[in-house]
Amino acid sequence: MTIFSSQLFMSAIIFGTVILYGALGEILAEKSGNLNLGVPGIMYLGAIAGLAGAFFYEMSTPDPNGFLCLVISLVCSFAASCLGGLLYSFLTITLRVNQNVTGLTLTIFGGGIANFFGGALNTLAGGVGQISVASTSAVYRASLPFANDLGSFGKVIFGHGFLVYVALVLAVCMAWFLNRTRTGLNLRAVGENPATADAAGINVTRYKYVATCLGAGISGLGGLYYTMDYVKGTWASDGTIESLGWLAVALVIFATWKPINVIWGAYLFGYLRWLYNYIEGLGRSSQEIFKMIPYIVTIVVLILVSIRKKRENQPPASLGLSYFREER
Amino acid sequence: MATEYAVELRGVTKTFGPVVANDRVDLQIHRGEILSLLGENGSGKTTLMNMLSGIYYPDAGEILVNGKAVTIHSPKDAFDLGIGMIHQHFKLVDVLTATENIVLGLKEPGRLDLKAAARRIREICDKYGFAVDPEKKIYDMSVSEKQTVEIVKVLYRGANILILDEPTAVLTPQETARLFAVLRNMKADGKSIVIITHKLHEVMEISDRVAVLRKGAYVGDVATCDTDPQKLTDMMVGHAVTLNIDRPEPKERTKRLEVRGLTVRNQYGVKALDDVTFDVYGGEILGIAGISGCGQKELLESIAGLQRIETGSIRYFPADDGGQTEKELVGMSPLAIKKAGVALSFVPEDRLGMGLVGSMGMTDNMMLRSYRKGLPIFTNRRDPKKLAEQVREQLEVVTPGVNTPVRRLSGGNVQKVLVGREIAAAPKVLMTAYAVRGLDINTSYTIYNLLTAQKIEGVAVVYVGEDLDVLLELCDRILVLCSGKVNGILDGRTTTKEEVGLRMTNLQEKEGAAQ
Numbered sequence: 001m002t003i004f005s006s007q008l009f010m011s012a013i014i015f016g017t018v019i020l021y022g023a024l025g026e027i028l029a030e031k032s033g034n035l036n037l038g039v040p041g042i043m044y045l046g047a048i049a050g051l052a053g054a055f056f057y058e059m060s061t062p063d064p065n066g067f068l069c070l071v072i073s074l075v076c077s078f079a080a081s082c083l084g085g086l087l088y089s090f091l092t093i094t095l096r097v098n099q100n101v102t103g104l105t106l107t108i109f110g111g112g113i114a115n116f117f118g119g120a121l122n123t124l125a126g127g128v129g130q131i132s133v134a135s136t137s138a139v140y141r142a143s144l145p146f147a148n149d150l151g152s153f154g155k156v157i158f159g160h161g162f163l164v165y166v167a168l169v170l171a172v173c174m175a176w177f178l179n180r181t182r183t184g185l186n187l188r189a190v191g192e193n194p195a196t197a198d199a200a201g202i203n204v205t206r207y208k209y210v211a212t213c214l215g216a217g218i219s220g221l222g223g224l225y226y227t228m229d230y231v232k233g234t235w236a237s238d239g240t241i242e243s244l245g246w247l248a249v250a251l252v253i254f255a256t257w258k259p260i261n262v263i264w265g266a267y268l269f270g271y272l273r274w275l276y277n278y279i280e281g282l283g284r285s286s287q288e289i290f291k292m293i294p295y296i297v298t299i300v301v302l303i304l305v306s307i308r309k310k311r312e313n314q315p316p317a318s319l320g321l322s323y324f325r326e327e328r
Numbered sequence: 329m330a331t332e333y334a335v336e337l338r339g340v341t342k343t344f345g346p347v348v349a350n351d352r353v354d355l356q357i358h359r360g361e362i363l364s365l366l367g368e369n370g371s372g373k374t375t376l377m378n379m380l381s382g383i384y385y386p387d388a389g390e391i392l393v394n395g396k397a398v399t400i401h402s403p404k405d406a407f408d409l410g411i412g413m414i415h416q417h418f419k420l421v422d423v424l425t426a427t428e429n430i431v432l433g434l435k436e437p438g439r440l441d442l443k444a445a446a447r448r449i450r451e452i453c454d455k456y457g458f459a460v461d462p463e464k465k466i467y468d469m470s471v472s473e474k475q476t477v478e479i480v481k482v483l484y485r486g487a488n489i490l491i492l493d494e495p496t497a498v499l500t501p502q503e504t505a506r507l508f509a510v511l512r513n514m515k516a517d518g519k520s521i522v523i524i525t526h527k528l529h530e531v532m533e534i535s536d537r538v539a540v541l542r543k544g545a546y547v548g549d550v551a552t553c554d555t556d557p558q559k560l561t562d563m564m565v566g567h568a569v570t571l572n573i574d575r576p577e578p579k580e581r582t583k584r585l586e587v588r589g590l591t592v593r594n595q596y597g598v599k600a601l602d603d604v605t606f607d608v609y610g611g612e613i614l615g616i617a618g619i620s621g622c623g624q625k626e627l628l629e630s631i632a633g634l635q636r637i638e639t640g641s642i643r644y645f646p647a648d649d650g651g652q653t654e655k656e657l658v659g660m661s662p663l664a665i666k667k668a669g670v671a672l673s674f675v676p677e678d679r680l681g682m683g684l685v686g687s688m689g690m691t692d693n694m695m696l697r698s699y700r701k702g703l704p705i706f707t708n709r710r711d712p713k714k715l716a717e718q719v720r721e722q723l724e725v726v727t728p729g730v731n732t733p734v735r736r737l738s739g740g741n742v743q744k745v746l747v748g749r750e751i752a753a754a755p756k757v758l759m760t761a762y763a764v765r766g767l768d769i770n771t772s773y774t775i776y777n778l779l780t781a782q783k784i785e786g787v788a789v790v791y792v793g794e795d796l797d798v799l800l801e802l803c804d805r806i807l808v809l810c811s812g813k814v815n816g817i818l819d820g821r822t823t824t825k826e827e828v829g830l831r832m833t834n835l836q837e838k839e840g841a842a843q
């Protein structure tokens with residue numbers, strides 16, 4: 001039990017992956033100028049939809065096909081999260097409702113609906129805490145067969161379910177998309193200065209909708225990963241997803257809106273989150289202080305970024321503002 | 329032959345509510361010429377050109393490009409026709425580089441190749457003599473560099489017709505000279521260039537032809553070599569129109585403000601006001617004339633305590649006791665100026681931005697002036713409500729109720745609320761900036777009469793206006809600002825429109841800040 005134990009690194013990566021998805025989706029939305037504070041709610045939606053899809057499929061057949069388990073839960077999760085993003089988009093982009101209010105409402109809404117259906121699924125499954133989608137969860141948790149033979153280091157790197165690696169690929173792709181493609185450039189312009197983007201012939205509304213909905217879909221995968229891997233295909237209405245969602249929002253700020261920074265930031269947050277278990281002699285209260293570290297680090301980063309005033313590290317300039325063409 | 333023109337406008341009309349911005353304008357732009365579009369503030373120059381660049385859509389009339397009738401619905405349509413406009417407020421994304429800004433929104437085939445784009449930008453720069461670094465971020469650039477990026481952006485998209493909206497307003501003389509050199513290079517390359525301006529010496533220097541607009545209507549065009557600043561001024565201001573505004577002789581003029589050597593710098597470090605000296609008297613209306621951006625805003629804001637003043641003094645005489653209780657306003661905050669008993673009422677240019685809170689009703693807006701009165705914790709809503717009802721009745725404000733958010737009222741009614749509130753504060757000095765901008769004729773007259781009534785009661789009224797006819801009929805004295813300097817203070821009853829117009833556009837060094 002040391003602070004360099006491979007077990008700690010394993011936990012850090014698993015924890016980090018949940019918020020990595022949440023933060024990547026949020027970056028995509030925020031780059032379009034939409035400050036979606038509904039990430040926790042969207043992760044809830046992704047979690048419960050994926051779980052429900054897998055549950056009903058596993059109920060319907062005595063011998064669930066692993067691939068179908070995977071596809072059904074993935075599609076359900078992504079679609080439900082996108083719908084959450086669509087609701088947010090419709091309210092903030094088309095109706096121009098205040099983004100903060102909409103986001104917070106979406107968080108409450110997502111949590112409520114997920115816990116309602118979580119309870120309902122548990123009842124269907126036979127009682128509190130009875131729901132389990134073992135076959136689907138097994139697919140998500142399957143690691144490379146040789147991972148266990150690679151020693152503790154190899155296990156830390158290769159011993160995870162496929163969503164861990166998808167998240168990494170996604171982060172790299174998103175960095176490339178934002179910085180190297182025409183569409184990415186246009187998206188950044190929309191988030192920075194929608195009036196300029198509009199004058200340049202970019203369809204601001206479409207960019208905002210697509211970025212926010214896809215971003216929500218990606219964030220929702222964090223919820224799916226949480227239910228399938230982190231809690232191994234069960235449902236617990238203990239509010240963990242919500243706290244993870246907020247951590248994802250904090251991570252976006254910590255990473256100064258850069259997907260590559262999100263990767264190491266997510267794992268660092270995961271490491272700090274579990275560190276208290278690996279330090280001898282911590283009392284209950286000191287443990288709680290340790291759990292605060294990711295938030296404290298985020299505040300420190302915010303302070304440093306605002307002191308340094310480097311323009312590249314600032315949030316998109318029109319983040320949180322609705323765009324209305326006639327208001328010139 | 330129709331195709332000898334690059335662009336032809338036929339009978340183009342555009343209205344905004346009750347205001348006619350352009351009235352049946354016919355204008356031709358030739359190939360390979362620099363055309364100056366000249367006119368006073370609010371004469372519809374920018375609106376007209378915005379219809380070419382796709383920002384506005386004309387209500388009537390037709391636009392021909394290269395002899396073919398076209399419809400321009402968006403900036404993109406304009407680009408496709410080879411028309412590019414460089415606005416006064418640059419449309420650039422700060423955190424992106426020059427290259428990224430230039431290729432923004434383009435639907436070129438293939439992958440985004442910023443290096444190739446940068447090469448093309450350098451070619452364009454070399455061809456016309458621009459100096460801009462394609463890799464540089466916009467936020468690191470000077471105003472002149474940003475303007476260059478805007479021009480290159482338009483050229484990169486293959487524009488043959490460039491419209492520049494007051495391009496020299498933000499430039500130093502050296503930068504202006506450089507811009508003009510580039511424009512001449514572009515002209516030599518066969519491009520048509522339209523410059524929107526009201527600086528006569530620039531018109532004479534750069535353009536081949538001058539087209540003049542006055543109050544939205546097309547006055548005519550003239551070859552630059554056949555004209556001189558005097559003739560152009562006459563075309564621009566036109567003949568005096570009689571408005572029949574009631575103007576009683578001032579009685580019992582008492583000095584209220586004494587402004588001496590006032591100098592203020594704007595955010596770019598340029599002198600917005602330069603050694604401004606004048607007096608304001610109770611019982612008269614002092615008009616302030618000048619081309620927009622010549623220091624009117626800074627002048628009023630200095631007196632109201634909203635500007636940082638470099639040098640100079642503003643003395644205020646609250647009582648008629650021969651200067652016993654005079655106060656120095658420079659260095660006092662707006663609140664301190666108010667607390668010291670200085671009665672300044674300020675109707676700012678931006679009514680809903682600085683004057684009123686749009687989402688609050690009339691009552692609450694009245695309270696913004698009085699919330700410090702009464703008991704320390706609780707606000708008094710009864711008096712403001714009474715005042716709101718009174719203003720609504722006396723000034724005939726059209727509103728569903730005194731609690732309807734003022735944002736929902738029309739521009740004229742918003743202005744009435746604001747002026748009504750300021751007058752209700754019983755000021756000794758009442759300052760208004762563009763008080764009738766965007767208002768219809770009847771409301772404008774209501775405002776003129778209100779100001780005159782204040783004058784009769786002995787208030788010192790400062791009226792910053794755009795319309796010279798109004799200034800000439802409403803004001804007792806007219807102070808003309810030119811590039812932040814006082815370019816003469818004229819008697820409103822004897823001066824002529826031509827005189828004021830010429831002083832607005834030509835700084836007369838000899839007279840300088842003469843009283």
